[in-house]
Amino acid sequence: MLRCLIIDDSPHFLAAARGLLEREGVAVVGVASTGAEALRCVEALRPDVALLDIDLGGESGFEVATRLHRDTGPPPSRVILISTHAEQDYAELIAASPVIGFLSKSALSAGAIRDVLGSGGDGESATPVNGPPGT
């Protein structure tokens, strides 16, 4: 079973996401709402993948992602950025970030996670999951 860590500052989202993913067969081994908490959880739980919100309260998800990549492991943890924003808004930053992909929060599902892991699990670049919005 895929072990997953969700890092988000919105308790509503955490609860909904955990319920949905577990229902779909993903083991949510932990949740974090800050960068520091996320680092500790990754160290302690060694999840297969960390879902990291780009807007982590006052923190930047990109920075937390960089820290997770730099400070955990080896092997470095695999991080998927999530956001209510469109991927295109952050495409440049996502591309520059040491994450394996991006998922729109509203499109979150076990299948979507597996798709990201499957397509770019070992790569640095993420595969767009949904098409360019607004076009």
Place this chain on the structure above:
Amino acid sequence: MHTDPPEPSATRRRLSARGAALSPRRRLAGALTGLVVLPLLTVGLAQLRDFVNLPSQTLLYLLAVVVVALVGGLVPALAAAVTAAVLLDHYFLPPLYDFAVADPDNVVALLAFLLVAGAASSVVGLATRRREAEALATANAESREEFRRLAREQLALRRVATLVARGLPPAEVFAAVAREVGRVLDADSTNIVRFDADDAATVVASVGRRPEQVPVGTRWKPEPPLSTATVLRTGRPARSDDYGQAAGIAGDAVRRLGIRSGVATPIVVEGRLWGAINIGTQGEPFPADAEQHMADFTELVGAAIANAEGRTQLEESRDELRRLADEQAALQRVATLVARGVPRAEVFPAVAQEVRHVLGAAASMIARLDPDGAITVVDRVGEDQDGLPPGSRWRPEPPLALAEALRTGRPARCDDYSHASGAFVDATVRTMRIRSSVAVPIVVEGRLWGVIVAGVQHGRFPADTEQRMAGFTELIGTAIANAEGRAQLEESRDELRRLADEQAALRRVATLVARGVPAAEVFEAVAHEVGHVVGADGAGISRLDADGAITVCAVVGSLADELAVGSHWRPVPPLALAVVLRTGRPARNEDYREDSGLPPLGIRSGVAVPIVVEARLWGVISVASRHGPLPADTEVRMAAFTELAGTAIANADSRAELTASRARIVTAADDARRHIERDLHDGTQQRLVAISLTLRLAQATVPPGLTELQDQLGRVADELTGAIEELREIARGIHPAILSEGGLGPALRTLARRAAIPVEIDIRTRIRAAGPIEVAAYYVVSEALTNATKHARASCAQVAVDQRDALLDLSIRDDGVGGADPAGGSGLIGLRDRVQALGGSIEVDSPPGAGTAIVVELPLQPG
């Protein structure tokens, strides 16, 4: 010339040739004598018949015949003899009273009587005729003599007349007249005198045996018994034969000359008694007609004098005319100089020269009266004037003419320097040997300006000299007044130019103020203009700080090296700056000896005026000179600049406040939008996403078979996802979250990716500007790309971002139709407001058909 006197023989010969007849008048007289004497004798003898005998009677008749012969000559005597014989026969020879002669003896007697009577008549008649002839001859000779005298006299008169007509000087005419008169009248002494106004007589000519006794020029008062005195009194000829009582020098002279008789006749010139001709003789008195003879000469003398006077007057008037012409020409020359407005320095020597020339003076000088009563030599011409250089100052004292003229303000003269003393006298009168001088005051517009003075070494100036100099003094006065007027004009022109300069400087500063250039720039300009306008070596503007010290805001000129902008110091009195800070009023200082807190700047004069901004002493404008006192009106002229500076500061303050408040408003709006976007994102969106996930969980949880419910839940989830998408777009419109997250570069690139047309983007900086700046830049590019797409129908666009100093440069260009009007609506106005509110600038260049270029400058920090 002289006719020889006739010889006596010639006279006789002429007499005989003339025959024996006496004049008819004498014959008639003889006849009448006979007619009277014979009857009387006859009557008498008839009465005395008894006592007188015949011989006696005969003899008596014979006597009567002789008498008739003596009176009437031969012819009446013969007639008388016959008559006497008849009467004798008739009355005394018997027969009495009968012509017959009784006694033959008596006949013989009668015959004898007739013979004797005839002979006697013949002899007596002859004698009478001879005597008559001799008398005639004598008379002839006399009249001949008279004629010769007349001829001589006429000759003399003619000679004199010739002299008169030739216009010889009166003195020569007088001498000639005296000579001629003396000769004509055979005088021993002749002189001509002129009667003077005081009734004295002056000898103008003297000839004779000893003319030195009455020399020409002798002057005396004629008193009786001198004939001259009578002439003087009566105006008529007079003579004197007794000089015994004659007094005075004339009397002495008369006695020395031995004059015993004299005649004087008046000389009348044009109706007035001019003088007299006097003649004197040591012998018999002059003939009675001497006066008459002299009269002709006195007339000539009168004519000569009248001539001479007329000629003299003519000469004088001719001289006067020439002099006047010279003077007029001189005045004209000077007047021309004055009219041409040549400098006074040229007019003065010309006037001095002309005055000297016109007056025939040895020297002339123009001097100016100084306020202290001394004079300054302005110019002078003449000899030996080394001691009197132009510019030298003197204090001349009376009796010098110029001292008098300056004291009284009227022309003055000095002809006697014996009591004059002082340096001026030594330098002029003594050195130049001036004997007489005339000074005339120069009056300029009613005020005594100075004096012009001329001096001569010989003689004295004529009486009209002052008058003649007056014309020149008037011209000098005019020249001076002209020059002063011109100087005033120049001054007022300078003043106008200065004012114009000042106004221009003020306008330049005002323009800067109005354009709202930064205060520092205005300060620099004000300092520059003030320094220039007041002619200072340096100028500065200092701000009063809260601690009472000052900070230099601007400095120009020679002070700039020593007092840097930004330097902070505390001025102390007597520095004008310090005084202004204490009193709030303009101040000046010209004493920099004491320690003033300034570096040694070599300043000699400083003026400072306060800059008041909204009733508060803001600072000071100060100017400084290293070359002596600044002009007295410096403070006044700086005042206008301080007002402008104050306005500029106030403007800058209020503009800064406005800008800040605009920036605050923009920033506040941005903040509010960011917060809204944040709140939407963190709140509503998260909740909706959570709901969406929960819904999908619920959908998955619905038991199979409840297909309808599953479908409904699926549709709701899809709807929800759509709503979430929409909300996401709305949030992005409210605030681009990417800006906060990734900065301008990623945000702009995102914009470019999202644009409907290809956008070439060139970002050359990674620097992060302030939030409102990045937001503004983002919106500028966003709006520009929207324009390019929507309105300009462009096919592509380029965006460039660069950073220069503290500015962010943005440019957005497209290849669209152009024609965008930043004032004509569209989102460009909002952009402009946003950019300007943040202290930036935006330029839109959008010529029709040539695309649109928008260039924006934004400060990295708003303000």
